[in-house]
Amino acid sequence: MADLFDSTPKDTPEGPRPLADRLRPRRLSDVIGQGHVLSPEGPLGAMLAAHSLSSLVLWGPPGVGKTTIARLLADETDLAFVQISAIFTGVPDLKKVFEQARIRRQNGQGTLLFVDEIHRFNKAQQDGFLPHMEDGTILLVGATTENPSFELNAALLSRAQVIVLERLGLTDLELMAQRAEKEMNRNLPLTGEAREALLEMADGDGRALLNLIEQVAAWKVDRPLDRAALSTRLMRRATRYDKSGDEHYNLISALHKSIRGSDPDAALYWFARMLEGGEDPRFLARRLTRMAVEDIGLADPQAQDVCLQGWQTYERLGSPEGELALAQAVVYLALAPKSNAVYTAYKAARVAARETGSHAPPKHILNAPTRLMKDIGYGAGYAYDHDQEDAFSGQDYFPEGMKRPVWYAPPERGFERELKKRIEYFAKLRAKRQGQ
Structure with a gap:
């Protein structure tokens, strides 16, 4: 299995390479997880099969392979791979990147520009990519953990296909752990339950798992650690939650x-x-x-x-x-029993209020505190409900000329069963009063 991974030396003058770097796949077929986009039937697999790779936005949580996939796409298509981060890149840097890509194109090679944290660029900076995407100077692959619908402008989204990457499942993480053990040439000193706990601690993040594995592999222990012992030595990875973001x-x-x-x-x-x-x-x-x-x-x-x-x-x-x-x-x-009858009725009433907002109430339900108001008909014909049989007059309280609607229709659930009976009761009385 060693030939699946980067075969460059495992140590550098600065020290040993991190496990995550040593296990970085060399081919797209080696990527763990994301089969829904990388398989022949998936969007990326289909693009590569048709030799028609287009600009992309890779959207997914941390540690699921966004950078790796972008790098391997460049390898698969013989494009020069250029990586920048929106956090550290300003407009002058972008101009240099575009100019170098233009020169590269004149010499017969295209450029796959990978932009990490692309949502960090403001709308004007995002617009700066458009002409270079349109004339073929760059093939843009952006990576983001935020919802592109909210963070990227419409012009950029119309020129790039959004690819949704998923957090790694426990089966994916177990395969990654096995590859790590093979690379390190030793098994993790954990019981079965402790191993499951380690995978759960990674919370779907492959990079986090490999970092945890490096810590565990460095321990000197006499016997495999159980779940409790592992928990005392390792802190669970903080839950990914952004109180103002998508999560x-x-x-x-x-x-x-x-x-x-x-x-x-x-x-x-x-x-x-x-x-x-x-x-x-x-x-x-x-x-x-x-x-x-x-x-x-x-x-x-x-x-x-x-x-x-x-x-x-x-x-x-x-x-x-x-x-x-x-x-x-x-x-x-x-x-509790469920009903959105009032919610639905309220929304319908709001729509009607906007459409008929200039209609006055019928005069018979208007107060008439002055003689003039009485003379022009305010309050004329009003029937005081408490003085009527069953304390119900059945008068019309909608604007004159407005057809009486029925918005509130309670279901046969919970207390609204009783309210439905009351509505039917008053409807019969109203018909009776209006028929007299």
């Missing part, structure tokens, strides 16, 4: 949809993931209250109170004690 929105979406889908265990998992990542519990309390209103509504009016009480409990107790009250709200919401 923040992805996880709150997962929590919301788990609650909407009535799955308390999944909801608790995503709730815990956000807390472990350092999310502000107050943000979660606010969003849980919104979920109670949007997805449960009047099917269980108590759901909103449970959220508000959990929020108040957190404010009084703080972390970590108060978080249990929020977890209780999570479970309650997940198991």
Whole structure:
């Protein structure tokens, strides 16, 4: 298996090369993971088979092979590989890169320009790539951990295909660990459970796993370490969570949809993931209250109170004690009957309000505090509901000439069963009153 990897010397004048560098694949077929894009049926595999590689944006979490794939694409297509980082590259540096690529092209060789952290360039800097992409001076491969839809401008995205790379699974990480053991010519001093724990610590990041393996391989131990011993020697890799980025929105979406889908265990998992990542519990309390209103509504009016009480409990107790009250709200919401009837009705009413915003209320429900207002008909014909049979007049309260809509349609779930009965009851009374 050694021929699969870079065969250059393993030591440099500065010291031994890092394991991650020594195990860097030499061919695309050696890349671990990402089969959904690198296989013959995948987008990159199909491009290479057709000899039609285009500019790309590689989007994925850290340590999944973005830089390696870009370098190997250059090798596969005989393009000069030039790597820059948006963090350290300014406009003068870019001009030099483009000029060198132009000269290279005149001499018959194209350039694959790999831009790490491409989302760090501002919109104007991103525009600077466009003419050089269009005239073929460079083939751009950008790498980003952020959502390109938000971080890259539309002009750049229209000229580059976005390739989504996935975090490495445990099977991928195990294969990487086996390759590392072969490269080091020794097995890791771990029991089976400890080995699984090591893979889990990497959290889908291949580079992080190889760094952990280097640490473990350097230990002098008499017997294989178990999970507990490993945990005392190695700190678990910090959970990847950006409170202002994609992960923040992805996880709150997962929590919301788990609650909407009535799955308390999944909801608790995503709730815990956000807390472990350092999310502000107050943000979660606010969003849980919104979920109670949007997805449960009047099917269980108590759901909103449970959220508000959990929020108040957190404010009084703080972390970590108060978080249990929020977890209780999570479970309650997940198991509550679901209804978006009020939410749907409210949105429909807002649309109608925008379209008919100049229509005045009917005169019979307008107050008439002055004689002039009475003389022009304000309040004329108003029937005071408490004085009517069943305390219901059945009058029309919509603007004159506006057809009466039906927006709120409660389902046969939870407390809204009772509200549906009331709606049907008042509808019959209204028809009766209007027919008299």
